[in-house]
Amino acid sequence: MVKLPSCAEHVSHPWWGLAAAMVLASSSLPVMAGVKIADAHAAGVLDAHTAAAYQLLERRNPDAVPGMFQETLEPLRCATHLAVAANDLLSSASPAAGKVLLEALQRPRLAHSTLSPSGHFRVHYDTEGREAVEAVDVNLNGIPDYVDATADIADSMWALEIDSLGYRAPPSDGDAGGGSETDIYILDLGRTQNYGITYPTSSGSTGPSYIEVDNDFTNPIYGSTFACPGNPGTRELDALRVTLAHEFFHVIQFGYYQGVDGRWWQEASATWMEDVAYPALDDYLQYVCTFLLVPRRSLDSGLPGAGDLHPYGASVFAHFLDQRYERDVVRWIWEENGERLNSSLDNFHRAILNVDEDGLDGAYADMGVWSYFTGERHQPGFFSEGEKYPENYIVPFPVAAKTAIADSGRIDHMATAYVRFDPRLLPGGVTIETQLARGRWARQLVLVSDAGVEVRDVDDVGSIVLPGWNAYEDVALVISNVDFIGLGLNYKVTVEYDPDLSDAPSPDRLALLPSYPNPFRPAADQNAQIPFELNHTSPVTRLSIYAVDGTVVRLFDLGARSARRYSQRWDGTNDEGVLVSSGVYHYVLEAAGQVRRGSLALIRD
Numbered sequence: 001m002v003k004l005p006s007c008a009e010h011v012s013h014p015w016w017g018l019a020a021a022m023v024l025a026s027s028s029l030p031v032m033a034g035v036k037i038a039d040a041h042a043a044g045v046l047d048a049h050t051a052a053a054y055q056l057l058e059r060r061n062p063d064a065v066p067g068m069f070q071e072t073l074e075p076l077r078c079a080t081h082l083a084v085a086a087n088d089l090l091s092s093a094s095p096a097a098g099k100v101l102l103e104a105l106q107r108p109r110l111a112h113s114t115l116s117p118s119g120h121f122r123v124h125y126d127t128e129g130r131e132a133v134e135a136v137d138v139n140l141n142g143i144p145d146y147v148d149a150t151a152d153i154a155d156s157m158w159a160l161e162i163d164s165l166g167y168r169a170p171p172s173d174g175d176a177g178g179g180s181e182t183d184i185y186i187l188d189l190g191r192t193q194n195y196g197i198t199y200p201t202s203s204g205s206t207g208p209s210y211i212e213v214d215n216d217f218t219n220p221i222y223g224s225t226f227a228c229p230g231n232p233g234t235r236e237l238d239a240l241r242v243t244l245a246h247e248f249f250h251v252i253q254f255g256y257y258q259g260v261d262g263r264w265w266q267e268a269s270a271t272w273m274e275d276v277a278y279p280a281l282d283d284y285l286q287y288v289c290t291f292l293l294v295p296r297r298s299l300d301s302g303l304p305g306a307g308d309l310h311p312y313g314a315s316v317f318a319h320f321l322d323q324r325y326e327r328d329v330v331r332w333i334w335e336e337n338g339e340r341l342n343s344s345l346d347n348f349h350r351a352i353l354n355v356d357e358d359g360l361d362g363a364y365a366d367m368g369v370w371s372y373f374t375g376e377r378h379q380p381g382f383f384s385e386g387e388k389y390p391e392n393y394i395v396p397f398p399v400a401a402k403t404a405i406a407d408s409g410r411i412d413h414m415a416t417a418y419v420r421f422d423p424r425l426l427p428g429g430v431t432i433e434t435q436l437a438r439g440r441w442a443r444q445l446v447l448v449s450d451a452g453v454e455v456r457d458v459d460d461v462g463s464i465v466l467p468g469w470n471a472y473e474d475v476a477l478v479i480s481n482v483d484f485i486g487l488g489l490n491y492k493v494t495v496e497y498d499p500d501l502s503d504a505p506s507p508d509r510l511a512l513l514p515s516y517p518n519p520f521r522p523a524a525d526q527n528a529q530i531p532f533e534l535n536h537t538s539p540v541t542r543l544s545i546y547a548v549d550g551t552v553v554r555l556f557d558l559g560a561r562s563a564r565r566y567s568q569r570w571d572g573t574n575d576e577g578v579l580v581s582s583g584v585y586h587y588v589l590e591a592a593g594q595v596r597r598g599s600l601a602l603i604r605d
């Protein structure tokens with residue numbers, strides 16, 4: 001294999017082009033500019049160390065990469081994973097390759113620096129040249145306002161992530177960068193399609209690091225849509241805010257563990273931290289589709305970059321842990337990683353055992369259910385912003401009376417498959433059988449009705465019998481593989497519909513039954529239930545609530561309903577979501593061409 005010189009030597013060594021061309025000619029790669037570094041490594045043209053160095057260099061100084069390997073860069077949220085990979089290879093590099101890696105990892109040299117008000121950060125910047133910040137200095141303190149903003153935001157992130165959330169302060173880098181503070185370098189990262197990069201500065205399992213951020217976040221890549229339609233990224237100071245929240249969390253992470261095996265979790269939890277710091281900005285939504293729309297991919301799969309944004313979308317998992325259990329769970333995982341100096345899923349399991357006796361197995365299975373309730377399927381009690389998440393369209397499973405219909409597929413470890421059923425107006429019920437590959441699986445039956453959402457945990461073996469399924473608007477089977485390793489794991493689902501599999505006889509009359517509780521106190525009771533019975537299919541079904549003056553307060557359009565008993569919830573709000581006043585309210589059921597009426601009292605405490 002040809003040993004490549006350091007990037008600084010390429011200009012002064014005319015043999016580089018000839019040597020590389022000779023190697024390229026003997027490989028399957030064409031001799032032309034724009035050869036992808038990854039392809040050159042795969043073809044044996046570049047060793048792993050040099051390839052890692054070039055991949056990092058093209059994100060911070062592409063002019064230093066040999067011309068034949070320069071390519072059009074795609075936007076990359078955070079190039080930290082490239083720095084982690086390059087740093088990890090230092091200890092095994094030859095002297096020549098090590099020189100290239102060190103050049104890729106070396107700190108920028110900027111003309112000016114200033115301490116943040118707290119003294120925790122040293123911000124480095126230029127006022128002239130390509131990396132320069134805008135010279136505006138409204139407060140006339142002799143420091144550009146953008147630099148002041150960077151220092152202030154960084155201080156606020158220290159206050160949040162360390163003082164408030166309890167993470168360990170990052171290790172000191174001694175006097176590197178001019179002092180023991182965490183260094184932030186302001187550069188023109190827009191030209192290399194980056195928001196920010198965090199660089200580890202030691203070759204061990206833990207250590208200090210420094211940050212690079214863009215000098216204005218006004219390049220057209222900022223505010224563009226990376227992956228998820230309708231969810232563009234942030235720009236200008238908002239982009240600086242979420243980037244510092246993200247990158248400083250990397251600095252904290254590396255104080256626990258900085259190994260390459262944790263890169264997916266580094267990015268997933270750092271993207272989550274953006275929303276913890278700035279929930280109104282919702283910057284993380286630009287990646288969520290890369291996770292939720294591919295549920296059959298492993299939770300811990302994907303390499304950040306190279307067009308794979310799955311690890312950023314996996315921030316959904318950190319949001320789940322935060323909302324389902326408590327925010328500290330994310331920190332406990334990092335503490336487990338730091339204690340064991342790896343990022344094994346076993347560490348996640350141990351951390352989650354503090355709040356769930358089923359550990360990671362139970363948590364991941366439950367997240368599969370939460371991930372079903374997104375977009376138009378969103379329900380209260382699941383992801384707090386689930387209505388903003390993309391909905392994974394699932395074709396309803398076909399059914400035919402007294403006929404077993406089967407379907408099959410494959411998922412990876414820590415991944416999920418969904419089987420959805422549409423009861424429509426069909427009476428009876430279904431029997432569901434599953435055949436699952438060897439390993440650990442979880443099955444959960446999701447039932448959605450007017451009364452809310454019911455989730456039934458069922459054993460991973462045996463038949464699932466659901467009588468009276470037309471009581472539900474939506475039925476889904478969530479199948480999760482909860483092994484820590486494995487790819488392409490087979491599952492098969494067989495469903496038989498039986499019109500005689502009923503849970504109760506049909507009502508003998510159309511009736512609107514008394515509501516309960518009555519009187520209804522929203523502060524104490526949460527919901528009033530208004531039950532009714534249909535003895536025939538009703539193509540159009542409506543329940544309206546009126547004030548005593550005849551004004552419509554709330555209208556529930558219930559659509560087509562089959563013959564059975566139902567119960568409609570009312571939380572005491574009008575159609576605008578505003579809690580109504582105390583008083584007597586009348587409710588009217590219109591079904592099967594008939595009308596029934598009732599009344600209830602609402603008391604606001």
